Structure formats: structure tokens, C-alpha cells
Amino acid sequence: MSFAIIQTGGKQYKVSASEILKIERLNNEEGKTVEFKNVLFLNDDKTTEIGSPNIEGAKVEATILKNTKNKTIIVFKKRRRKNSRKKYGHRQPISLIRITKIFSKNGKLISQAGPQKQITKTIVKAEQARKEQILETKKTKIEEQEKIKKTLKKIEINEESTRKTKAYETRKLQEDAAKKYDEEEKKRLELAQEKIKSATKQSGLAKKKTESRKKPLRTKKKW
Numbered sequence: 001m002s003f004a005i006i007q008t009g010g011k012q013y014k015v016s017a018s019e020i021l022k023i024e025r026l027n028n029e030e031g032k033t034v035e036f037k038n039v040l041f042l043n044d045d046k047t048t049e050i051g052s053p054n055i056e057g058a059k060v061e062a063t064i065l066k067n068t069k070n071k072t073i074i075v076f077k078k079r080r081r082k083n084s085r086k087k088y089g090h091r092q093p094i095s096l097i098r099i100t101k102i103f104s105k106n107g108k109l110i111s112q113a114g115p116q117k118q119i120t121k122t123i124v125k126a127e128q129a130r131k132e133q134i135l136e137t138k139k140t141k142i143e144e145q146e147k148i149k150k151t152l153k154k155i156e157i158n159e160e161s162t163r164k165t166k167a168y169e170t171r172k173l174q175e176d177a178a179k180k181y182d183e184e185e186k187k188r189l190e191l192a193q194e195k196i197k198s199a200t201k202q203s204g205l206a207k208k209k210t211e212s213r214k215k216p217l218r219t220k221k222k223w
Contacts, residue, residue, distance in 0.1 A: 002111045004102050005041040006060050012040065015060060015099045018113035025093035028064055034097065036060040042102070044110050057105035062097040070094050 003016040009024025028034055039058040042049040049055055069091040077086040102110045 002042075002044045002102065004039055004043070004058070004060055004110075006036045007038040007040060008036055015062075015102075017099055017102060017111040018116075019099045020065065021062075021097050021099070022070070022094050023097060024095070025067060026064060026095045026097075030064050030066055032064055033100070034062050034064060036062065042104060042110065044104070049105065055105050057103075057107065059103050060099060061101040061103075062099050065096040065098055067093070067095050 001016060003014055005012055005014050007013075011024070013021055013023065015021060026034060037054070037059045039055045039060060040051050040053060042055060042058055049058070051058075070093075072089045072091050074087065074089055078084065098113065098116065100113045102112075104110055
């Protein structure tokens, strides 16, 4: 997008076509075209030009929309320990301009503003209403998103609680099953040990009986 930097009223402004600016008050009447020849910088879509300090031949045309005053600025002066206070207001006179054309140093037209829209009270009210509607829709969208986030958080909390309870129940069941298995194993071991003891006792009794049944050896007496 092409633009230019101009100087007017001791200030520099970056301007482009169909742009409205507030500048220092000009002596011309409203509705007239004004030329600004103090062009410091030009930027086209392809090339750029820098002045030293100005670009000779380059100019910017604009139309004066309104000559008014800026907002009031309150100035308050006070001198300490002198009982001196002073308060007054100031409204800087300004001019509202609309940039229409930008010319290069060769007189070539770089950019041009389109037709100006007619601004009426109805259009302004309609734009304000549209902006208010956009803001309301944005607020409602934000509120809906917050509600959705809250519901999702609640669902996540409930899911976590149910998951924790399920995990606790499964862990408890596993612990109970492990305890039962350990008890059953202990009982099996005890039974096996009892069987082994009973078998060893029976084998010992059988040995004793067999030993008692054996006939004693007779030895020949020596006469």
C-alpha cells in the first residue's frame, strides 16, 4: 500500500489515500482542496523515494472537511508556598482533512481516494447499533464458552472421582483375593505338613512293630 510522509504545522504525518487526519488549523475554507508540497518520503508498491529534506515535484492533495477546535485541555499551575494557583483551559484549533491524491516527483499519480461516503445520523446510529450487536454477540459467545468449560470441568471431576472409586474398589478386591489365596495356601501347607507328620508317625510305628516281631537270635551254649 502506497503512502507518503508530509510536514505541516511543524509536525510530520504519515498519510495514505482516503485517510482523514487532524492537523493544525489551515487558513483555507471548508470544502476546498489543499496541496502539501513538503513531502519527505514516498513509498509506492514497487519503489521508495527519500527527500533531502523534501522531494522536489512531489505533492499531496487533500480536501478540508471541517475547521474546528480540539478537545479542551485543563492547565493547572501552582507555586509552592506562594499561595499562587492558576487554572485555565485550552482548545487547539484544528482542521479535519481527507487525503485524495498522492503524486510523485514526476507528476505521476501514485494513489487516489475513492468516492467519499455520505455520513448521516441514521448511518452513524446504524453503525453504533451494529457495533453494540457485535459486542453483545461476543459477550454471549464468551459466556457460552465459559459455561461449556465449567460443565467440562465438572464432568472431568466426576469422571476422576468415579475412576478413583473404581480403582479403589478393584484394588480392594485384589487385596481381598490375595488374602484369601494366602489363607488357602497356608491351610494347604498346614494340611500337607500334618499329612507328612502323620505319615512319618505311621512309618515309625510300623518299624517298631516289625522290630518287635522279629525273633531273637539263639546262641549255642558252651557246655
